[in-house]
Amino acid sequence: MSEPRIRVSGEVNDALAAGRPVVALESTIISHGLPQPDNLRVAREIEQVVRAHGAVPATVGMVAGEILVGLDDDALTRLATGDEVAKLSVRDVPIAAARGADGATTVASTSAIAASVGIEVFATGGLGGVHRQAGETFDESADLVTLARIPIVVVCAGVKSILDVGATLERLETLGVGVVGYRTARFPGFFVTDSGFDLDWRLDSAEEVAAAWRAHRAFGVSPGALVVANPLPEDQQLDRELHDRVLAEGLAIVERDxxxxxxxxxxLLAHFHSATGGASLATNIRIILANAALAAQIAASGAAPATAAPESL
Structure with a gap:
């Protein structure tokens, strides 16, 4: 059996070598976050949005045990339509590679893989976080501790309101992960524009974010990520009354069962999808497209200095 490896596409490798902007994209949204056949269409659209805003897309995933940075259309299709695509967080990646599995990378694993090959900007939908009742269950996403040690800019729409938003922000602070609001001083709640929590820092342009990241890297006082919280405009969020009602229903179902x-x-997410008649899915798609556009703008504004790229395989 050949040694497991990370294979960077020729296009991504060339862009990194030339110092051109590159944006990493996760693949979990393709295989686990969106239903078929919407998932493949949206995956292609996300990449098109990145290109339209001046950067090269680098979707990360695993095919037959090989980590790919920059999926071609065949690989995208395979992960979008496969029946046995594993969800890979950081701890799962080496095991899946040894098994020769197909896998979709989460925020945590995408960040780690992207940073390892020199990509410094990553667009996703929302972060994982601290779960409700985590004081009893210790249920906390690996995204948080991974971002504490991985140097990357993560553009997201905050965390889903089904999580403990306040505790998530406290954990990010404890872990030394920087969090800024993009044109807002309030932390977004994924489906909704405002989760109800303040942010200490607001930046109003892609250039300001890029400058903050360059300073982060230059000072070297923190090894981790910069989270850029990018809310949907209020007229594009999930209807707030509908959101609050469906969330209360979902939490009651969780407790009952x-x-x-x-x-x-x-x-909870399945309940959101069914109870909102697909409105939450439409909101999810708007979120990832908006984040992909902003991430490309940040990358194109000089967030990442030119660095030597890995060898293209």
Whole structure:
């Protein structure tokens, strides 16, 4: 068996070598976050948005045990339509590689892989975070501790309101992960523009974000990420009254059925999808497209200095 490896596409490798802007994209949204056939269409659209705003897209995933940075259309299709695509956080990647599996990378694993090959800007939908009742379950996403040690700019729409938003922000502070609001001083709640929590820092342009990241890298006082919280405009968010009602219903279902641990989030998200008649799905798509556009603008504004690229395989 050949040694597991990371294979960088020729286009991404050339862009990194030339110091051109590159944006990493996760693949979990393709295989686990969106239903078929919307997932493949949206995956292609996300990449098109990155290109339209001046950067090269680098979707990360695993095919037959090989980590790919810059999926071609065949690989995108395989992860979008496959029946046995594993969800890969950081700890899962080496095991899946050894098994020769197909896998979709999460925020945590995408960040780690992207940074390892020199990509410094990453667009996703929302971060994982601290779960409700984490004081009893210790349920916290690996995204948080991974971002504490991985140097990358992460553009997101905050965290889903099904999580404990306040505790998530406290953990990010404790872990030394910088968080800024993009044209806002309030932390977004994914489906909704405002989660109800203040932010200490607001930046109003892609150039300001890029400058903050260059300073972060130059000072070297923190090894981790910079989270850029990019809310949807209020007229594009999920209807607030509908959101609050569906969330309360979902939490009641979780309590009634004694759902715990990693099963809580899928149950709540499935309820959102069914109870909103697909409106939450449409909002999800608007979020990732908006974040992809902003990430490309940040990368094109000089967030990442030119660095030597890895060898293209």
């Amino acid at each position: 004694a759902v715990t641990g990693k099963e809580v989030t899928p149950v």
